[in-house]
Every structure is written in structure tokens, then in C-alpha cells.
Amino acid sequence: MSKLAEKMISSEPIYSGRVVKLAVDTVELPNGHISKRELVRHPGAVAIVAVDSDGRLVMVEQYRYATGKVLLEIPAGTLNPGEDPDLCAHRELQEEVGYKSGTLTRLGAIYLAPGYSTELIHLYLATDLTESRLAGDDDEFIEISHLTVADVLAKIAGNVIQDAKTIAAVMLAREHLK
Amino acid sequence: MSKLAEKMISSEPIYSGRVVKLAVDTVELPNGHISKRELVRHPGAVAIVAVDSDGRLVMVEQYRYATGKVLLEIPAGTLNPGEDPDLCAHRELQEEVGYKSGTLTRLGAIYLAPGYSTELIHLYLATDLTESRLAGDDDEFIEISHLTVADVLAKIAGNVIQDAKTIAAVMLAREHLK
Numbered sequence: 001m002s003k004l005a006e007k008m009i010s011s012e013p014i015y016s017g018r019v020v021k022l023a024v025d026t027v028e029l030p031n032g033h034i035s036k037r038e039l040v041r042h043p044g045a046v047a048i049v050a051v052d053s054d055g056r057l058v059m060v061e062q063y064r065y066a067t068g069k070v071l072l073e074i075p076a077g078t079l080n081p082g083e084d085p086d087l088c089a090h091r092e093l094q095e096e097v098g099y100k101s102g103t104l105t106r107l108g109a110i111y112l113a114p115g116y117s118t119e120l121i122h123l124y125l126a127t128d129l130t131e132s133r134l135a136g137d138d139d140e141f142i143e144i145s146h147l148t149v150a151d152v153l154a155k156i157a158g159n160v161i162q163d164a165k166t167i168a169a170v171m172l173a174r175e176h177l178k
Numbered sequence: 179m180s181k182l183a184e185k186m187i188s189s190e191p192i193y194s195g196r197v198v199k200l201a202v203d204t205v206e207l208p209n210g211h212i213s214k215r216e217l218v219r220h221p222g223a224v225a226i227v228a229v230d231s232d233g234r235l236v237m238v239e240q241y242r243y244a245t246g247k248v249l250l251e252i253p254a255g256t257l258n259p260g261e262d263p264d265l266c267a268h269r270e271l272q273e274e275v276g277y278k279s280g281t282l283t284r285l286g287a288i289y290l291a292p293g294y295s296t297e298l299i300h301l302y303l304a305t306d307l308t309e310s311r312l313a314g315d316d317d318e319f320i321e322i323s324h325l326t327v328a329d330v331l332a333k334i335a336g337n338v339i340q341d342a343k344t345i346a347a348v349m350l351a352r353e354h355l356k
Contacts, residue, residue, distance in 0.1 A: 002241060002248045004239070004240060004241040004248050004319050004320075004321070005241050005248075006241055006243050014192065014193050014200070015192050015193060015200055017202065017214075017216045018214065018216065019216050019293065019294055020200075020216050020218065020294055022192070022193055022198075022200050022218075024195065025243070027243060029317055029319065030241075030319050031317070031319070033317055035317055036195075036196065037243045037244070038195045038196065038197045038198050039243070039244055040198065040200075040218055040244070040294075040295075042291075042294075045293075061182070062182060063180060063182040063183050063184055063208075064289070064292035064293065065184050065203070065205060065215045065217070066215070066217055066218070066289075066291075066292055066293070066294055066295055066296045067289050067292045067296065067298070070180045070182050070183075071289065071292055073292075078293075107337075108337030108340070109337065109340065110337075110340050110341065110342045110345065111242070111244075111245050111249065111340055111341055111342060112290045112291045112342045113220075113244075113290040113291050113295060113297060113342075114242035114244055114245045114249055114251075114341060115197065115223075115242065115244070115256075116197050116198055116218075116220075116244055117218075117244055117291060117295070118244045118245065119291060120245070121342075139207055139209070139211055139213055141182050141207065141208045141209070142182075143182070156349065156350070157350070157353070159285075159286030159287065159288075159350075162286070162287065162288050162289055163288065163289055163292060164288045164289060164290045164291075164299075164342040164343060164346045165342060167288065167345070167346040167349055167350070168342045168345040168346050168349070170349075171334065171345055171346070171348075171349040172334070172335070172337075172345070175335070
């Protein structure tokens, strides 16, 4: 174990919700001091850089209540309990933007807010898209658009795209994009 | 207001901690349905791509309790109440890695986990570094290293760097890096 590691002494559950759970853990620091860690437990998620037959990226706009804004993002979704991330990526692509991917490539996995959240998001590149819609969440309101890679890169550089996972996923997908 | 917007009806505070607060809000969706939103309130943060006189990036390794791992990241820190992000970036750079920046350039701001967290992180490029340490948090254990841009990019491509803000900040800083 790393000499930087912190050891759990106890965990106090505070809240268990639909998306997140909150606990406050008591931990022992590397210097032997005792401290508290506020811990948001999240089941994990997937996000997909989906490239259509014209080489454009499938993007979604949705209202993000926590930010008070509509954000422009790549398609993404939360893992069901025990769900395989690859299967989740296929499912979310069909539910959220209506495409089946013939070739799904794993780009890696990243932590979004490691200071307090356990959320690990698995990133994918989806190509060979064919239209195929699965019924999703009735209470999800999104607008779909197809943007060129150049346009997405300009929107990242201009801070119009403000979603961390979208920026990170596009960076990891860059070598695959025209 | 966007036709995608959700309207708060009420907010139930669940927990108020040192780093985060948790509330469960009742909201009206665009179709008039009523739903709940679990909301992690965070004061916001800064993260800094700091470039030394050799063109290398100043990186930190620290144990992230929520992930159970040591992560390799750029220097970052949470805003104090009412703190200006630029001043916070200067402070964190001095406290966390021991440098004063002669030229701090704002790269933008991004949301880390907009599905449930209010956290907005302000990203900076810091150059013209001179050694200048401010006393920081005694209970923060980090290891500092200086890595070439090529090494950081390889570690992002290889998914060795798994921190979303680090990947996004390096992408936004790319045009400034040799």
C-alpha cells in the first residue's frame, strides 16, 4: 500500500438516494492523525464519443439542474447495478441518441471529482452507427445535434463546452478522429 | 429560459459538511411532471497547469480516498468562501507545490459531474514560476514531480492519468505548451 494511503476506521451512512449515497468516513492519515472524509458514492457511468457516417460527433444538450444551465455534452448514462460498462454504453447510445454501434472502442476510464466522489466514468468511441432506438427514460429531455470534429474542438477551446467528461473523452478519442 | 429547464419547487437540506452539502430538491420537469434531484453543493475549485522554466509540468500525486488510489493530477484546490478564483489559483500554487506564478492565464471553467454536483472548477495556465512556499494544510500529503509535456500526454493517452480535470486542463492548455 502507498505511504500516502488513508485507512478507514469507520463509516457513518448519511443518505441513500436514487443516484448518490453520502457517507462520512473517519480515516487515519499517513501521519497517524484522525480525519473525516465526506464521501459521495456513485455507481459509475459511461460516456460515448459517437461518430456518424459523415465523421460528425453526436452531441446532446440537456438541462443540468445542478448547474442551472443547458450543457452541450457527449451521450452518457449511469450504470445499472452490476451492469457491464460495454453493455451500458450500447444501451445508452440506443436510448439517448437512437444509434446502434457496430464498433465500440474503449478509451479508458476517469474519475470526475476524486476529492469526494467515487464516480468512475468509462469512456468509449462508437463508430459504424445505424439507427436503432430503444425506449429510454420518459422524463429525460434532450436535444440531439451532429457537429463536426472541428466545431467540437472550437467549442472546447472557446469554453462553450463546459463538461469535463466531454472534453476528456474528445481528447482521448483525438487520434481516432479525422 | 430554455424549454429544457427544470424549475425548483422545494429543497430539503440533508447534510452540511466541510467540503460538500447535500440536498434533495423537488423540481417541475418540462412536461409538468414532478421529480426529485439529488444535489451535491460544492464551493467550486481551481486547477492549474503550471509550467516550469524547462517547459515541464508540475504534477502532484495524492491519495484520493474516494477512489482508493493515488492519482497523478495537476495542482488544485477548493475555493474559500467568497474567494476570487484567480487569487485561489495563486494561493494553491504556493501552498501545494511552492511556486509563485508571474503570469497566470485563465483557460476557462468546467463542470465535473453536472448530473449531481454544482462544482465548477476554474482552470489556469501558470508560467514564470519562482519558488515561494506558503504553509498549507498540515494534513495534506502529496508528492510533487515535474514531467515533460510529452510524458503527460502519453500518460493521458495510456489512461495512467485518470483525473478528468487534469485531462481537460491539459487539453485547454495545449496551444500554449511546447
